[in-house]
Amino acid sequence: MSLELVSVSFAWEGAGERARRVALSDASLALEPGRAIALLGPNGAGKSTLLGLASGRLAPISGSALLDGTPLASWDRRALARKLAYLPQVERLPFNYPALDFVLLGRAPHVPALALPAAADYARAKAALEDLGLDALAERPVTELSGGELQLVRLARCLAQGAEYLLLDEPSTMLDPANARRLADALRRLVARGRALLFTTHDAPFAAFAADEAALLKDGSLVALGPAHAVLVPELLEATFGLPFKDASFPTVFHV
Amino acid sequence: MARSALVVTALCAAFALYLLVGRYPRPGLTPPLRFFTDETARRLLVNVRLPRALGATLLGAVLGGAGAAFQSVFGNPLVEPGFLGVSQGAAFGAALALVLGAANPNIVALSAFFFALLALRASLALSKAFRFGGQVLRLVLSGIVVSAFASALLAFVKYAADPLSQLPDITFWTMGGLVAMGWGRLLGAAPVALLSLGGLWLLRWRATVLSLDDEASRALGARPELERGLVIIVATAGVAAMTAVSGIVSWVGLVVPQAARTLVGADARASIPASMAMGAGFVLLCDGCARSLLPGELPLGVPTALFGALSFALLLASRRTAVAR
Numbered sequence: 001m002s003l004e005l006v007s008v009s010f011a012w013e014g015a016g017e018r019a020r021r022v023a024l025s026d027a028s029l030a031l032e033p034g035r036a037i038a039l040l041g042p043n044g045a046g047k048s049t050l051l052g053l054a055s056g057r058l059a060p061i062s063g064s065a066l067l068d069g070t071p072l073a074s075w076d077r078r079a080l081a082r083k084l085a086y087l088p089q090v091e092r093l094p095f096n097y098p099a100l101d102f103v104l105l106g107r108a109p110h111v112p113a114l115a116l117p118a119a120a121d122y123a124r125a126k127a128a129l130e131d132l133g134l135d136a137l138a139e140r141p142v143t144e145l146s147g148g149e150l151q152l153v154r155l156a157r158c159l160a161q162g163a164e165y166l167l168l169d170e171p172s173t174m175l176d177p178a179n180a181r182r183l184a185d186a187l188r189r190l191v192a193r194g195r196a197l198l199f200t201t202h203d204a205p206f207a208a209f210a211a212d213e214a215a216l217l218k219d220g221s222l223v224a225l226g227p228a229h230a231v232l233v234p235e236l237l238e239a240t241f242g243l244p245f246k247d248a249s250f251p252t253v254f255h256v
Numbered sequence: 257m258a259r260s261a262l263v264v265t266a267l268c269a270a271f272a273l274y275l276l277v278g279r280y281p282r283p284g285l286t287p288p289l290r291f292f293t294d295e296t297a298r299r300l301l302v303n304v305r306l307p308r309a310l311g312a313t314l315l316g317a318v319l320g321g322a323g324a325a326f327q328s329v330f331g332n333p334l335v336e337p338g339f340l341g342v343s344q345g346a347a348f349g350a351a352l353a354l355v356l357g358a359a360n361p362n363i364v365a366l367s368a369f370f371f372a373l374l375a376l377r378a379s380l381a382l383s384k385a386f387r388f389g390g391q392v393l394r395l396v397l398s399g400i401v402v403s404a405f406a407s408a409l410l411a412f413v414k415y416a417a418d419p420l421s422q423l424p425d426i427t428f429w430t431m432g433g434l435v436a437m438g439w440g441r442l443l444g445a446a447p448v449a450l451l452s453l454g455g456l457w458l459l460r461w462r463a464t465v466l467s468l469d470d471e472a473s474r475a476l477g478a479r480p481e482l483e484r485g486l487v488i489i490v491a492t493a494g495v496a497a498m499t500a501v502s503g504i505v506s507w508v509g510l511v512v513p514q515a516a517r518t519l520v521g522a523d524a525r526a527s528i529p530a531s532m533a534m535g536a537g538f539v540l541l542c543d544g545c546a547r548s549l550l551p552g553e554l555p556l557g558v559p560t561a562l563f564g565a566l567s568f569a570l571l572l573a574s575r576r577t578a579v580a581r
Contacts, residue, residue, distance in 0.1 A: 057474070081477030088475070094331030094467040095522030101464075108465045109477035114458040116525060161476065 001068060003031040003084070003165050003196065008053050008063035010046075023049040026063070027222045029215065033164055036187065036197035038207035038228065041217030042241055047200040048089075048169060050217065054198060055086035055167045067165070081109035085163035087154055089170045096141035099153050103128055106160030121160075128159035132186050148179030155186065166190065168199040172206045184210040204245070208232045216240045259520050263533045267313075270537040270544075274309045275301060277544045303438070311437035312543045313536040314449045315498045316508060320535020321456045321528055322491035323509030324516060328463040328524040329484045330392050333517075336510035337495040340395065340488070341402030343506070345375025346499045348406045351413040351426045361436055362444065364429075365500040371406075372496035378402050380485065390470065391481050395488075431555030432505035434543055445497045452494025456528055459487055463524035505556050507564025508535055514571050538563070 007028050011020040024046040031037055031054075039047045052058035053065050056072035065072045067084065075083075085106075106128070107121040117125075129135055132152050137145065145153060151171060158166055171187075172180045180203065187210045191197050201207050207214055207228065214231040216224040218240050224231045234245040276285045280300055290297045322337040338344070349371025353364040382398035389397070410430075417423045456463075462483060465473055470480040495509070516530040542559040 055475070057471075077474075077479065078477035081475065086475040088469065088471045091469040091472045092331065094328075095333075095517070097464075097522055101521075101523050105465055105468065105476065108473075111461070114462070116461045 001033060003054060003198075004064075004066045005029045005050070005054060005060075006064045006066065008050075008060040008065055010049050010053060010058055010060055022220055024053070024217075024220045027217075028063075029054075029222070029225065031165065031196045031198050033194050033196045034191060035213065036191045036199075036211040037213045037215060038211035039198065039200040039215050039217060040202065040204065040207055040232075040237075040240070045217040045240075046220040047217055049220075051086070051167055051169055051198065051200055055084060056080060057086070078109040081161065081163070083163055084165040084167065085158035085161045086167045087158050087169060087171065089173060091154070093143050093150075096143040098139050099134070099142055099145070099156075100125055100129065100138040102142045102153060103156045103160050106157035106162075109161065124162065125156075125160045128156040129153075131159055132156050133182075146179075147174045148176065148182065151175060151179070151183060152186065155183070159190070164194075165196045166198070168197070170200050170202070172201055172203050180206050181209075204232050204237060260526070260530065263519070263530055263537075267533045267537045267540075270540040271309060271313065274312065274540045274544045275305050277548050278305065279548065283548065307439045307442045308434050308437045308543070309540065311434050311442050311445075311498075311502065312539045314442075314446060314453075315434070315502050315505065316512075316536035316539030317453055317532040318449050318494040318498045318535075319505065319508040319539070320512040320516070320531035320533075321453055322495050323535070324513035324524060324528045324531035325456050325459070325463050325487050325491045326509070327513050328527070329466040329487045330395075331467045331469075332392065333514060334510070335396070337491060338504070338506070338509065339403070340379040340399040340492065341375035341406055342372045342492055342496055343499065343504045344403045344406035344410065345378075346372035346496060347430045347504055348410045348413065349374075350429045350500075350503070351410055351417070354422050354425050354429070355413050355417045361441070365441065365444070369496050369500035372499060373493070375402050375406055376489070376492050376496070380488075391484065428555055429503040431557035432503035432560070433546070433553065433556045434502055435547070435553050437501065441501045445501045448497035449494045452490055452497070453532060455490035456487070456494075456532075459490065460524045460528040463487060463528060467524070502556070505539070505560050507561050507568070508538060511564040511568045511571070512538055515567065518571060518574075 005028055007026045008024065009026055010024045011022045013020055027050060039050060041047050049058065053060055056065065056075065059073055067075065072080065104117050104121060104125040107117050107124060111117050111121060129138055132155060134152055134156060137149060137153065142150060142153060172183060175183060184206055187197055211228050213226065214228040215222055216231060216236060223240060224236050237245040276288065278286055280286060280297060286297060291301050319337055326335045326337060327333050346368040350364050350368040353367035358364050379395065379398045379402045382401060383394040386394040386397060388394065414423060414426055417426055465476060465478055466480055466484055473480045512535040513527060513531045516527045516534050520526040520530045542563060543556055545559045546554040546556045
């Protein structure tokens with residue numbers, strides 16, 4: 001029972017005479033229920049590519065991406081969506097759906113074709129909102145939520161999906177420290193209850209708080225992978241980002 | 257729920273009113289009792305007003321429902337059922353048949369239906385050939401191209417048409433009208449229209465799922481390109497069938513879904529059925545005006561565009577439509 005990337009590589013096909021651009025090479029990583037891994041690295045280091053490979057949106061050019069031992073590409077889409085939830089960094093909101101109806105869309109992989117969500121689906125959507133302390137927002141239009149509220153409501157949609165594996169692309173971007181803390185608390189609770197979590201972030205303190213493991217990516221290679229307290233240290237962060245890091249830069253909001 | 261009941265009640269009232277409005281025995285409302293005592297009134301009701309009322313209902317339901325479905329699966333409140341070239345294709349087909357001397361209105365309708373579907377097919381094929389933008393943008397662009405191409409062909413046919421006998425027919429056709437809607441034409445178009453309505457009814461929650469970004473709906477196990485294509489074909493088939501017998505009726509598919517969303521919410525589970533009912537009521541009302549306000553018959557496209565454009569402006573100004581972009 002795990003999500004495994006075994007020496008995966010990926011390259012974007014260059015158009016015309018331009019050579020292929022390697023986005024990720026020979027990366028291996030395993031994620032199990034009850035564990036959380038944070039992915040950090042500079043822009044363009046391959047974080048989103050790795051998340052794309054782990055969620056099955058991208059297919060590796062070499063190596064293999066397996067969920068419960070089966071290649072992601074062989075999974076039926078709906079079955080995969082019941083098992084694994086992927087949350088894009090940002091999404092356009094087409095209409096002013098009430099938050100509850102928006103979260104209900106997470107039931108899509110469970111609702112048979114041509115059918116409507118049933119009472120049980122509503123119950124799951126409500127439970128997901130309650131889980132994140134968002135009951136009060138149920139009737140609010142998603143277009144009127146603050147950035148932090150919206151991020152949590154989108155996470156609630158992933159929970160309504162009922163997936164064991166949560167793959168989040170920069171969930172804490174655009175959140176103020178209080179909302180980032182709220183999100184990190186929610187993620188910790190989910191992991192404690194047996195969900196598996198893989199997320200990208202630029203926020204080392206957030207990563208250290210929300211994840212027990214961390215991975216550093218640089219120029220398409222995994223340069224460090226291990227317990228968060230051993231990986232998110234000034235020396236390794238400096239080597240990865242090329243900037244001086246100090247422990248003091250961790251805001252107190254994440255000190256437990 | 258209360259609002260759905262209100263919409264259905266309003267539709268029934270519009271339908272009943274439509275059956276009473278007319279110019280027999282004098283302009284205004286025919287007294288209902290008259291249908292029991294007067295043979296002429298009864299024939300008028302059964303052979304003229306009833307099929308036309310049903311035709312107006314179906315036309316409005318198809319245009320409204322297709323508009324709501326399109327706006328939902330494109331996540332865009334400004335697309336309408338004709339935007340993939342269907343309306344212009346149908347107009348060209350009808351004009352071509354008229355110029356070639358088709359006397360039978362059924363041949364004109366068949367030609368319109370055929371060219372409407374051909375335009376849809378061309379738009380879908382062209383959107384796949386384009387190497388620019390995502391699926392939604394490519395469809396919008398190919399719709400513009402096909403519409404413009406069909407408009408040019410239409411203009412050419414109009415140029416070749418006999419200005420005294422054929423041109424007025426073509427012009428009237430492009431402005432829409434239900435004057436020729438008898439039982440025969442209604443029964444010819446109804447099967448496709450009803451199948452389309454039924455299909456959209458079944459797909460209505462799926463349409464909400466598809467309104468999300470492709471990346472988000474794909475993460476929920478959907479196949480956005482494929483499923484969007486299915487919704488487009490189901491919706492457009494109904495529109496093409498009704499347009500073939502009614503001519504081009506503009507604005508209904510654009511403005512009715514906006515009104516429906518302000519009334520019952522944006523979720524397509526509610527907004528597609530509400531748009532069908534409100535579209536039907538709107539076309540009944542407009543056609544009632546078109547055939548009774550003036551001594552002659554006004555093209556249906558005139559009141560739908562007048563009321564449609566006005567209510568569109570009012571809706572957008574009222575800020576209750578609240579779309580994100």
